Amino acid sequence: MDVEEMLETYFERINEIPNSDKFIQCIQCGTCGGSCPYGMGTLFTPRRMILAVRAGIVDEVLQSGAQWLCTSCFTCSLRCPSQIPITDAVIPALRELSLLEGNPPEELAAALMNITRYGNSFRESPRKRDRWIKEVDFEVPLISKKKKAEYLFITECFGAYHRRCKEITKAFAKLMDLLGTDYAILGNEERCIGDLVRLCGEFGLFEDLAEKNIRVFEKYEFSKIVTHDAHAYNALLREYPRFGFKKEVVHHTQFLYNNLEKLKEMFGKLDYTVTYHDSCYVGRRNGIYEEPRAVIKAIPGVKFVEMKRIKENALCCGGGGGGVWLDSFIKDHIKERPAESRVKEAASVGADVLVTACTLDVPMFEDALKVTGLEGQLEVKDISEIILEAIENS
Amino acid sequence: MKICAILRLVPDLVEEIEVEENEIIPFRYMPNERDEHAVEEAIILKEKTGAEVEVIGIADSENEADLDEGLGMAAAKGADKLYKVVLDRPTYKRCEIAKALADFLSDKNYDLILTGIQAIDSYAGNLGGILARYMDLPYIGGVVEVNVSNGNTIVKKELGGGLLAEYKLPLPAVVSVVSAERPLKFVPFTKLRQAMKKANIEEVELELPEIEGVEVLKYEVPPEPEITLIEGDVEEVADKLIEALKELSIL
Numbered sequence: 321m322d323v324e325e326m327l328e329t330y331f332e333r334i335n336e337i338p339n340s341d342k343f344i345q346c347i348q349c350g351t352c353g354g355s356c357p358y359g360m361g362t363l364f365t366p367r368r369m370i371l372a373v374r375a376g377i378v379d380e381v382l383q384s385g386a387q388w389l390c391t392s393c394f395t396c397s398l399r400c401p402s403q404i405p406i407t408d409a410v411i412p413a414l415r416e417l418s419l420l421e422g423n424p425p426e427e428l429a430a431a432l433m434n435i436t437r438y439g440n441s442f443r444e445s446p447r448k449r450d451r452w453i454k455e456v457d458f459e460v461p462l463i464s465k466k467k468k469a470e471y472l473f474i475t476e477c478f479g480a481y482h483r484r485c486k487e488i489t490k491a492f493a494k495l496m497d498l499l500g501t502d503y504a505i506l507g508n509e510e511r512c513i514g515d516l517v518r519l520c521g522e523f524g525l526f527e528d529l530a531e532k533n534i535r536v537f538e539k540y541e542f543s544k545i546v547t548h549d550a551h552a553y554n555a556l557l558r559e560y561p562r563f564g565f566k567k568e569v570v571h572h573t574q575f576l577y578n579n580l581e582k583l584k585e586m587f588g589k590l591d592y593t594v595t596y597h598d599s600c601y602v603g604r605r606n607g608i609y610e611e612p613r614a615v616i617k618a619i620p621g622v623k624f625v626e627m628k629r630i631k632e633n634a635l636c637c638g639g640g641g642g643g644v645w646l647d648s649f650i651k652d653h654i655k656e657r658p659a660e661s662r663v664k665e666a667a668s669v670g671a672d673v674l675v676t677a678c679t680l681d682v683p684m685f686e687d688a689l690k691v692t693g694l695e696g697q698l699e700v701k702d703i704s705e706i707i708l709e710a711i712e713n714s
Numbered sequence: 715m716k717i718c719a720i721l722r723l724v725p726d727l728v729e730e731i732e733v734e735e736n737e738i739i740p741f742r743y744m745p746n747e748r749d750e751h752a753v754e755e756a757i758i759l760k761e762k763t764g765a766e767v768e769v770i771g772i773a774d775s776e777n778e779a780d781l782d783e784g785l786g787m788a789a790a791k792g793a794d795k796l797y798k799v800v801l802d803r804p805t806y807k808r809c810e811i812a813k814a815l816a817d818f819l820s821d822k823n824y825d826l827i828l829t830g831i832q833a834i835d836s837y838a839g840n841l842g843g844i845l846a847r848y849m850d851l852p853y854i855g856g857v858v859e860v861n862v863s864n865g866n867t868i869v870k871k872e873l874g875g876g877l878l879a880e881y882k883l884p885l886p887a888v889v890s891v892v893s894a895e896r897p898l899k900f901v902p903f904t905k906l907r908q909a910m911k912k913a914n915i916e917e918v919e920l921e922l923p924e925i926e927g928v929e930v931l932k933y934e935v936p937p938e939p940e941i942t943l944i945e946g947d948v949e950e951v952a953d954k955l956i957e958a959l960k961e962l963s964i965l
Contacts, residue, residue, distance in 0.1 A: 336747075419900055426897050429898075
């Protein structure tokens with residue numbers, strides 16, 4: 321593509337995304353670049369990306385690879401005085417150009433190809449998506465058998481296939497089992513919900529995934545979706561309605577908060593100092609700050625401490641927006657990955673346990689523990705894991 | 715200049731395959747990765763020389779639908795013509811496939827025929843060589859870069875141990891590719907679907923000759939490897955590892 325064609329494709333895409341008309345209102349203040357976890361490591365911060373598009377040198381942005389140095393953490397979008405949808409439009413549309421040029425970073429290209437072929441990024445068989453239910457000592461209902469349930473539990477790819485993240489899925493399912501929740505899973509009928517695909521600029525694949533998922537949802541009777549995957553929550557809540565999906569979507573932190581009185585009756589004591597990491601798509605993007613804190617603080621014996629960067633100022637784990645598939649690319653550009661900085665911060669406030677509420681966080685932070693030498697000093701647990709531990713300790 | 719790249723299907727090992735004594739039954743098929751590199755190299759040559767690229771997909775009547783994605787991908791990358799060659803029965807005998815292909819290709823006047831160096835379902839790396847033998851053309855395998863100059867092809871071939879050598883072959887020739895000069899080009903979903911819809915695929919049925927030669931006696935699943943997890947602190951693990959390596963006569 322020549323630059324003219326690139327710009328035409330870019331604006332065609334941008335114009336489809338809500339609030340992108342604000343693009344022209346960029347006042348070049350630089351708040352975005354100053355807020356960006358990768359701001360120091362990139363030639364083109366969002367401000368300079370917008371400037372480059374205006375100057376017609378979009379090809380230089382693509383050559384620099386700056387479009388891939390974004391974890392979609394939403395800090396720039398939240399702080400932008402002109403409310404430009406940087407995370408949802410400016411950057412994904414640049415990434416789309418890179419995909420159309422055919423040369424995204426290899427790890428990311430492989431993940432997207434796997435999702436196209438198998439419906440998951442792990443290159444695993446779609447027929448094995450429900451394998452985790454055979455690894456638990458209680459029955460996990462399939463909606464194809466149950467036909468009707470109050471909650472449809474979406475495990476998403478990481479929750480279904482990733483060795484560590486599956487433990488979070490099992491813990492949350494166990495909690496629903498203990499609470500007597502009327503829930504069911506799609507099992508092998510579930511496929512990638514696609515939020516990271518969208519944020520990576522693979523808009524065509526995202527639309528295909530959304531349409532196929534909604535067709536499966538429509539086969540069954542349920543009133544709400546519950547998920548522990550922050551990106552699945554975000555896409556189902558904010559993007560799927562465009563494709564006709566209208567059901568209520570609940571994040572598992574909200575679900576746990578809504579069941580807190582029942583949970584309190586089951587809690588035993590835990591002797592931990594705990595801090596909580598606000599995952600970008602639970603906190604900053606979707607405003608869920610108090611519910612997880614209230615749930616953690618309700619566990620007897622837990623000493624709760626806050627980190628310095630919390631709530632809307634929390635630092636990203638680096639896994640969002642495809643960052644989880646860009647590890648070596650990012651390592652080439654920056655000295656310390658955000659997850660490494662974040663676990664050091666958790667350790668610095670004296671926490672024994674770093675509690676998170678997004679499946680991506682746990683492997684990102686556990687890897688960072690190994691790199692920073694904090695393994696053994698700090699543990700990473702999803703909120704459902706620490707709740708289950710409190711119950712099992714009673 | 716006219717180039718063709720051969721695209722085979724191989725069992726998709728993401729799914730479990732059934733192995734019986736005289737046949738292998740995959741759940742589904744996917745394009746052979748080395749052949750995808752052959753297609754990529756053909757596209758690179760098109761970019762370098764303006765050559766016409768034709769991609770010849772090989773399948774049988776049971777798995778021919780699995781070929782569409784690979785052919786669509788080739789079209790999206792810039793292949794000019796696509797063939798879907800449907801063999802009248804599945805065979806793992808490369809001699810038979812090579813002979814049928816050689817007859818099919820004989821009147822197509824290709825200057826260069828590219829194949830992947832090997833396929834996971836045979837691993838013998840012999841399609842390119844046998845094809846060249848039947849077509850009476852020069853052959854070279856292990857190739858990582860192809861250029862064309864004055865009626866010859868200049869290829870870079872891997873010699874092993876990190877060494878590369880440059881060879882010159884007269885055209886027409888058959889070349890088997892290990893990997894293309896660049897990573898496989900990414901094709902976004904929409905572009906792939908559009909290419910699959912628009913692609914003009916000529917379907918050809920080929921009858922396979924029966925050729926005596928290497929016979930498959932039986933297929934078998936390799937035994938499960940024994941895995942021992944060594945646990946303990948660093949010193950302990952190192953001692954146990956040394957012991958285990960000594961037992962295996964590695965140390």
